[in-house]
Ligand code: HEM
C-alpha cells in the first residue's frame with residue numbers, strides 16, 4: 001500500500017476497526033469458471049447503464065406535446081413533433097458526445113439482458129438453484145422480469161414510430177385482462193390511448209422506480225451470494241460439499257473483475273462507434289394510425305411478439321367477460337413460462353426426492369427432468385422468437401406469409417415436446433447404462449464423481 | 461491440504477481466527493524474469509494518452525468515431541495493464557474456505573426480552589391495524605386515470621360529421637380512385653386514434669356481410685383503421701384480393717366482405733362506418749360505428 005492509502009486506512013481503522021472484517025472480505029474465495037462471469041457481466045452492464053442514463057436524463061424531455069424542431073437535421077427542420085422525440089433528435093445531432101452515450105446506453109441494455117438470460121441458463125442447467133439457493137434464484141427471476149420491463153420502458157421513451165406502436169400493443173395487452181382490463185389500462189395509461197400521461201409516467205418508471213428496485217434487488221442478490229457462498233464445479237480430491245475452493249477476492253478476483261468491467265465498458269464503447277443502434281432519426285416520430293412494415297420490438301420481446309403473431313384468431317365472449325387472443329398470447333402464456341421457472345426448483349426436489357443441501361454443480365444430463373425442461377422451454381422461446389420475423393422471412397424467401405406462420409405454429413407446438421421427450425429418454429438411458437438413478441443427495445452424487453461408474457456395482 | 465502459510469503481520473492484534481485466515485491449497489509465484497514491466501507501463505501510459513485524446517476531441521467537437529475509438533482504446537488498454545500488473549506482482553493462489561452448513565448451526569441461547577404473557581390478541585389487532593393502514597395507501601391509485609365508462613365503446617364519429625383527410629380537408633367520393641385507399645378522420649378530430657378510418661374504393665362488388673346501405677357510389681366503403689387484434693393501424697391494402705393487412709401481426713381482412721378476418725390473430729371484423737354523402741357531395745358519417753372498435757377488452 002502506498003503511504004497515502006496506508007495513512008487513510010489507519011485513520012479509518014482507528015475509528016471503525018476494519019482490519020479483521022477487511023481481511024475476511026479480502027480472503028473470500030471465488031470459484032474459477034468462465035460461466036461464473038456471466039452474472040458479473042450483467043452487473044457491469046448495469047453500472048454502464050446507470051452512468052450513461054444519468055447523462056441522458058439531463059437532456060431528455062418526457063412529454064408528447066408537439067413542438068417545432070429547430071435543430072440541425074435537415075430532414076425535420078421546421079416540422080412539428082412530440083417533445084420527447086425532438087429532445088432525442090436534438091441531443092443526438094447537436095449535443096457533443098450525446099449520440100455516443102445514447103448508443104452505449106442502448107448497447108448496454110442489450111448486453112444486460114443477454115448476460116442475464118445466459119446467467120440464468122447457467123444457474124438452471126448446472127443446478128445452482130437447488131437448496132439452499134432457491135431464494136436467490138427467485139430474486140434472480142424478479143431481476144429478469146424487471147430487466148425486461150426496464151428495456152421495454154426505455155425502448156418507448158424516444159416516442160419514435162416503433163416506440164408508439166409498442167406502447168399501443170402494450171395498452172391493448174392490459175385491456176385484454178378479463179373484468180379489470182379497461183379499468184387497469186386507464187389507470188396505467190391515464191385514459192384512452194394515446195394520452196399525454198404515458199411518456200411522463202414511463203419516464204418516471206424508467207429512470208427512478210424500476211432502476212431503484214433493480215439496484216436494491218441486485219444488492220440483496222449479492223448479499224445472499226456472499227452469505228451462502230458460491231456453488232462450484234466438482235473437482236477430484238475436493239469435498240465440494242464442505243469446502244469451497246477458488247481464488248481469493250484480493251488480489252485474483254479483484255483483478256479479474258476490474259479487467260472485466262473495463263472490457264465490458266470498452267467493448268460497449270467500441271460497438272457504439274460502429275453500430276448505429278438507437279438512431280431513431282430515420283424512424284420518425286410516432287404518428288397515430290401510421291405504422292411501417294417491420295414493426296418489431298427489441299429482441300428480448302421477440303418471443304412474446306412471436307406468440308402474438310402465431311396465435312390463431314380467438315375471442316370468447318363469456319357472460320360478463322371476454323377472453324381474447326392477446327390475453328392468451330401476452331399474459332397467460334408468458335405467465336405459464338415464468339410460473340414454470342418459479343416452480344421448477346420445488347418440482348425437481350419433489351420428483352427425485354432430493355434431500356439436504358447442494359453446493360456442487362452437475363451436468364444437466366444427470367437429471368433427465370431438468371434436461372427435458374430446459375430444452376423444451378428454450379426451444380419454445382427460440383421458435384416463438386423466430387416467428388416474430390415471419391414477415392421479413394416471407395419477403396426474403398418468397399414463402400407466403402400464411403405458410404410461414406403455419407410453419408411456426410406447427411413447429412412451436414411439436415418441436416419443444418418432441419425435443420424434451422427425446423432428451424429425457426436419452427439422459428435416462430445414459431444413467432441406466434451406467435446402472436444409476438438420479439442421485440438424491442450430494443454425498444451420493446459426490447461418491448459417483450470420485451469413483452467412476454465403471455468401478456461401481458451396477459444396481460440391478 | 462497445506463496449512464495456512466501467511467505469517468501474521470507484526471501487529472499487536474490477537475492471532476486471526478480461522479474464518480478470516482486464507483487456507484492456501486497451492487501457490488505459484490511468478491518468476492521475476494517473466495514480469496513484463498514494459499508492457500504494463502506501455503499500456504497504462506497509452507491508455508492515459510487515449511483518455512486525453514478522448515477528452516480533447518470531445519471538447520473540440522471532433523467527429524464521433526475519433527473520440528469514441530479513443531475512449532474505447534483507453535479502457536481496453538487499461539484492462540490489459542491491470543491484468544498484467546496483477547499477474548506479475550502477485551502469486552497465483554488457490555485457497556479453500558469451509559462452507560456454512562445450515563443444518564449445523566450453533567444453538568447458543570440468545571438473550572431476548574420476553575414479553576409478559578398477556579393478551580396475545582392485542583398484538584393481532586395492532587398488526588391488523590397496520591395492515592389496514594398499508595392497504596389504504598392504495599386509494600390514490602384511482603386518481604391515476606378516468607373511469608372508462610363508455611369511452612371504449614364510442615368514438616368521435618357522429619351523424620353528419622364530415623370525413624376529412626390528415627390535413628383536415630373534407631373528402632369527396634371522387635377523391636378515392638378505384639383500388640385507392642385513404643386514411644381519414646372525423647372533422648375536428650384529426651389524429652384521434654380510435655376514430656381513424658380507412659376509406660377505400662373497391663374494385664370488386666361489395667358483398668355481405670358488408671352493409672350495402674353504407675356503401676357510397678356502389679364501391680366506396682369506410683372501415684375502422686384500428687386492428688381488432690391489438691390495435692395497430694391496419695395500414696396496407698392489396699387490391700388483387702381486396703385484402704386489408706395489419707403490419708403488426710399480419711391479420712388480414714377482406715374489404716369486399718365487411719372486412720371479416722381471413723388470416724392471422726384478429727378474430728373480429730373491422731367495424732364499418734355508416735357512410736353517406738351530404739348535400740354538398742362530401743362524405744359524411746351517418747352515425748358512430750355500431751360495433752366496438754379496436755381490440756377486445758375485459
Ligand atoms: C439483473 C440481473 C442479474 C444480475 C446483475 C445478477 C448478478 C449475479 C452475480 C454477480 C452473481 C455471482 C456470479 C455468478 O455466479 O454468476 C450471481 C449469482 C447468482 N444468481 Fe444472479 N444476477 C442476475 C439475475 C439472475 C437470474 C435471472 C437468476 C435465476 C433465475 C439468478 C440466480 C442466481 C443464483 C442462484 C446465483 C448463485 C450462483 C452460485 O452460487 O453459483 N440471477 N448473480
Ligand code: FES
Pocket residue numbers: 687688689690691692706707708709710711724725726
Ligand atoms: S394488431 Fe393487427 S394483427 Fe395484431
